[in-house]
Amino acid sequence: MFFRNLFFIVLVLGGAATLVANLIPPKHGFKPTPTNPEVFQKNDFLETVYRVNASFEQTWLKNKIQPAVDADDLTIARRLALGLMGTIPSLEEIRQFESRPQGERLTWWIDHVLQDRRFADYLAERFARVFVGTEDGPFILFRRRKFSSWLSDQITKNVPYDQIVREVISTEGIWTENPATNFITVTAQKDKSNQPDPVRLAGRITRAFLGIRLDCAQCHDHPFAPWKQSDFESFSAFFGQTHVGFRGVYDGAGEYTIDDKRKNIKRTITPKVSYAPHLLPEEGALRARLSTWVTHQENTYFSQAAVNRVWAILCGQPLVSPVDNLETEALVPPALKILAEDFASHGHDIARLIRIIATTKSYRMQSLSDNDDSVNAEKLWAQFPLGRLRPEQVAGSILQASSVSTIDAESHILTRLARFGDQNDFVKRYGDSSDDEFDNRGGTIPQRLVMMNGKLVSEKTKGGPFSATTRINWLAPSEVKSIEAVFLTALTRRPTAEESDFFEQNLKNPEVSKGQQIQDLFWALINSTEFSWNH
C-alpha cells in the first residue's frame, strides 16, 4: 500500500515537473538535435546564396526599391515551421531554440525541422497534391495514403528528387506494394477496363514536373507557347503501352491510337518529345525512356519547376506565377535560374535546396517596411510577402497553439487520431481555395465564422487538463509571464510594451477569472490577421 502511494506521489510530482519544464526557460540545454552547421559554410553553398542575393539586389537597384531589414530569428523560425511542417513552433521548441547561442539558432532550427517526421509528411502531402491531385481517384486501384507515405519515406531518406520522379513515372507493379505506381493508376478509366489515361498522364507530367502547360494544346494549338496539338498527342503516346492488370501496372505492347473526331478516323501516334530530343534514350520501355528525359540534368524545365515549387512552399508565393507555367523564358528571374542550376548540379538534393532558400536574404527579410510600397516590394522579393495560410496550416497552428509541448508524429496515437479528425472537419469548413495553390487571395467570411465560432477553436482554447490555457494559468509565475507565454505559444513572438500593458490590466480585472481572460486572449490571437497569414 505504501509503495503504491509513493508511486502515485512520484508520478504526480514527475508530471508537474514536466509541465513546469515546458513553461520555464531551461537552465541547462535540452538534448540537442544533431546538426551539421558546416554544410552552411561550404564554399559552393555560400556562393549560390551570394549569387541569388546579388541577382535580387540588382533588380532592387534598378527599380529603386529599398529592401526591408532582416526579420528577427523567431519570425523566421515560424515561417520555416509553417512552410515545412504545416504548423507553428511549440513553446517547448521555442525554449530549445532560445537556449542555443545566438547566430547558431536558425541553422540549428533548419536542420532540426529537416529531421522531423512532420517535415517529410507535410512536404509529401504538398507534393502529392501536385503529383496525383486531391481527389480520391478510382476505388481500389488508387491508394492516396500509400502514395503520400511512400513519398514521405523518400523525403526522410533524402532520395534525390530526380530519382523520386523517375520512379513515379516508370515503376511497374501493384499499387499497394509499389506505391509509386499510384501515379499511373489514379488515371485508370472505368469505362475502358481500367486502362490508364495517356492524356491525363501527359498533362500531369508536363505541368507538375516541367512547369509547362502542354495540355492546353490538347484541343488547339497553344495560344502563347510554341506547342502544337500534335506535340501533346505524341507526348501522350509514351503511355500507349502502359496497362493495368492483375499484377498492377506493366508495360506491354501496343500502339497509341486516337479517334480523330473531325475526320472520323483512327490515327496511330508515334511517341515524341516536344523539345530536346537528344536527351531521350534510344533503348528501353517507353515510360522509362520518358522518365530519363524528363529528369535529365540538362532539361532545365525540370529543375526550374522543382525550385519554383519548393520556393513557393517555403515563401507562400512562387518566383514565377502561376507555379506551373514556366514557358515564357523572359519571365524566369535570374534567381530561379541560379537555384535551378545548383539543384541540378548537386544531385537534385531537396534538403540542400531548402537550406539555400532559407539562407537567402529575401527569405530572411521582414514582411513590413517604412514606406509601405509593399505591393511592388513584395513582387520583387525586397520584402517577405504576406501569404494566406492553407487550411491545414491554420488547423495545425490552432492545434499546436492549444498545447505548450510539441504535437508531432511521435505523440501518442490518440493525440494523432484526434488531430486527424479535427483537422479534416476544419479543413472542409475553412475551404480549400482550389487546385491553384498559391493564388494568395483575400480571406473569406466563412473562414472568419469558423475561426470565431467554430468547434475547433472553441474547444482548443477551452481549459482542459493538458491545454495551454490551463497550464499557463496554473504555472506562469506572474501576469506578465503568462501573457508572454500566450503570445509565444500562439504568435511565436513576445508582446509589445503596449500589448503587455493592456493585457496585464485585463488580467488584473477582479470581475473576470484569470482562466477566462487567458482563454479570451488566446481567442483574440488566433483570430488575428497575424495568425492566419504567413509573414
Add this chain to the structure above:
Amino acid sequence: MEPLGRRPFLKTTAMLAGSSWLTPVGQWLARAADGDAPGALPSKKSAQAVIVLWLQGGPSQLETFDPHADSTIAGGTTKIATAVKGIYLASGFERLAEEMGSVSLIRSMISKEGDHERGSYNLKTGFRPDPTVVHPSLGAVACHELSIGKAEIPRHVSILSSQWPARGGFLGDKYDAFQMTDPAGPVPDAQAHVDSNREKSRLKSLGIVEQTFEKGRSKRVEETQHKNTTNAALKMMTSEQLKAFNVSLEPQSVQDLYGNTAFGRGCLAARRLVESGVRCVEVTLNGWDTHANNHQFCKTNLKTLDPAFSGLIRDLRQRNMLDKTLVLCMGEFGRTPSINPAGGRDHWPSGFSIALAGGGIHGGRVIGETDPEGKAEVKNPVRVPDLHATVFDALGIDYDKLNQTPIGRTVKFSEGKPVRELLDA
C-alpha cells in the same frame, strides 16, 4: 431599415463602436442606412437582382433548350410543345414548358472557349481569360454598381459552388461570392459562443493585436480582407436576414415546388436571399460534362433542373418579384451535334443555348437558330459579351463605362451590345 433589421443593426453598431479598428464598417453601415451608397439606385423599371442557374460541365443544347427531334443529330431525343406556340423544349422540361410565356431562349450563343475553366470564366465574366487582368463576374458587377440597400448579409452568394465560383476580379476580392453548401439548415458557425459583453472584450483585444500587425504593412493587411470579412461575419451573425439562408423555414408546399434536391433548395434559398436584398445568387448544378452516355445523364439532370427552374419562376411571380429578378440559366458551352462512340457529346462552343426569364426580359421569344444537321453556322449569332450587355441593360447598369483596373488599364463591364429583341416591347 425595416423594423426587423433595426435592432440587430443597432446592436451591431453599438458592439462595433467599442473597438476603434472597426470604423470602416460603421461608416459603411451608416451610408447604407442613409441610402447614400456608392453606385446608382436601380431605376423603377430595372431589375434589381440576378439569379444564375449555373449548369457546370457544359449542358447539351440538344437535350435542353434546342431539340432537333426529327433530325439525325438528336440521336433519339424527343421534344415537347410549350405554352408558347411554335417553341419546343426537349422532353424532361414538362414543367418549364408551362412557364414558357415568361422564358426566352438564345439558341445561337457562340464563343471561342472549349475548355471548362476558360469557358466558365468566359460565360461568368463576359470576357476571355487574359493574363494581365481578372475580370469581375456578372454578380460582382451588379453588387458594385447597384446600391447596398437593406442587405446585412453578403450581397453576392454562390450556392453549391463549383471549382470556379464567381469572383470580384479587378473590383476586389470583397466582391467575391460568399460560398455555401446545401442550404438545408442554418448557416454553420454563425452563432457566438459567449455573451455580448465577453464578445465585446474579445474584439477589443483583437483590435489591439491588429494594430501591432498593421504597422508598416497597412496596405497589404487591408488587402488580406481580414478586417472586412470579420466585420461582415459579425454583422451577419446578429442579423435577422441570416434566416434567409435556411430553407427549412419555408412551408413544405413551397419546398416541394422546387423539388427535393440540393439544387432545388439552392434555388429556393436564392429567392429568399433576393427578398432580403442580395443582388446576385449563383446556384450550381453539376454533371453536364457528358462525354459518355449523354442522353441518360441529361435526363437525370433535367429531373433536378425542371422543377427547380420552373418552381423559381412561379414562386417569384406569385410574390411579385419576377419583374425585378432576372433568372439566367447557362453553362460554359454546349455539346457537339454528333454523338461519339461512347454515346456522349463533346465540347462545342460554336452554337449553344441559354435561357433567361424575368427582370424585364420579354418571355416567349427565341433568338437565333442552329442547323438541324449540325453543319452550317448558326443564324443570328449572339456573342458572350452581348449576353452580358443584355443582362446589365436589364439591371440598369452602364456597361459601357470605362473602369480602371489596378494596373491602370481601362476596361468596360461588357464589350458587347444588348440583344434588343429581348428587352424592347
